[in-house]
Amino acid sequence: SAVISQKPSRDICQRGTSLTIQCQVDSQVTMMFWYRQQPGQSLTLIATANQGSEATYESGFVIDKFPISRPNLTFSTLTVSNMSPEDSSIYLCSVESDGEQFFGPGTRLTVL
């Protein structure tokens, strides 16, 4: 199994600013993922964070808006850039371990 922590757990931000979310795993994993869960909606994959290379983004998500770092096998960050109220969501980090995906507790972001 894998235990995942995220920081911050929640934040309220002003329009136009950026927020960096951290994801820490208690073991080394190859695959890390970032999801967005908009209010009342399901989870949508933003990108796959690859260690040592650029992240792989899903359709509708771009690096300029959601830059991702993956400096090692236990840590990743997601930045939400130039935020607007439409970015208000829960952002979840996920890892794959032994054929199962484990999820962090999420970061609840509110943009005013």
Next chain:
Amino acid sequence: AQSVTQPDIHITVSEGASLELRCNYSYGATPYLFWYVQSPGQGLQLLLKYFSGDTLVQGIKGFEAEFKRSQSSFNLRKPSVHWSDAAEYFCAVEGNTDKLIFGTGTRLQVFP
């Protein structure tokens, strides 16, 4: 394209009653199927998964699910619901890209 449909947005049951949450998927081959639960303010927790073999899968917290290829379904069941089961339930499919695609979720409300 792979997709998951959860037809029921919201279900209400009495404590002690049986429960069935519906999930239909679209995928060309035999998919990997999952059920996750998300309690308020919590991350996602895996209830059970189907990869292959026995089509009736047992999970945690007394849940089970049955894979029916002919119906492209993977419905979640519990014989007797507890008040602590109130949460959001997500069905997900993993295709050949190691990415999870989630359904829109079913919110379960339990009355005493």
